[in-house]
Amino acid sequence: MASLELAKLPSSKFWPENAEEEVREKTHSFCAPVQNSNKVNLVNLEYLQILRYWDDDFGLHPGSPLWHGASKMMIRNVPARCAQAEIEDMISSVMPDFKLQMPRASDRKCKGYAFVELGDHLGDRRMRRLAAFLWQRPVPTRQSSRTLKIHPAELEVMNVNCVQFQ
Secondary structure, eight states: OHHHHHSSOOTTTTTTTTHHHHHHHHHHHSSSSSTTEEEEEEEHHHHHHHHHHTTTTTOOOTGGGTTTTTOEEEEEOOOOOOOHHHHHHHHHOOOOOOEEEOOBBBSBBBEEEEEEEESTTHHHHHHHHHHHTTTTTTTTTTOOOOOEEEEESSSOOOOOOEEEOO
C-alpha cells in the first residue's frame, strides 16, 4: 500500500536517489513481524491494530483499547473564544465529577485544547463513557461545526506480547 502511494508522488530533486528503496524497506519491516532469537515481536502488529481506531478529524475512537486505564483525556479543536464554563457545562451533562484544565492564551482566548481528569477508581469506565459522548461532537454553544478531537493524555505502558517458536 505504501509503495503505491510512493509511486504516485512526483519526482523531486530534493529526495535522495535511494529514498524509494529506504521507504520500501522500512515499510516492509514495520508491517511484518520481526524474528529475533526464536521470538516474533508483535509490537508492530499491535500498533497497526491500534491505528484502525484513530481518525485524524475526531481522534481516538471510544472503542479503542487505549482508553483502558486512561484517567486523563486531551480535548483538541476547542474554539479560540470558548469559555471554560461552556466545556464544563457540556461535560457535566454526562459526567458529574471531573477536573477540567483549559489553558488560555489571553483573557479572551483559549489555546485550543483542554484536559479532563477523572480521579476515581471507576475512571476507566467513566472515561470511555465520556469519550463516547464527545466523539464526533462540536461544542453545542458555538456556531462552528468543527468537531472536538479526543485522545488519552497519558497512556499506560502497554504489555509487549511475544510468541515463542518451538
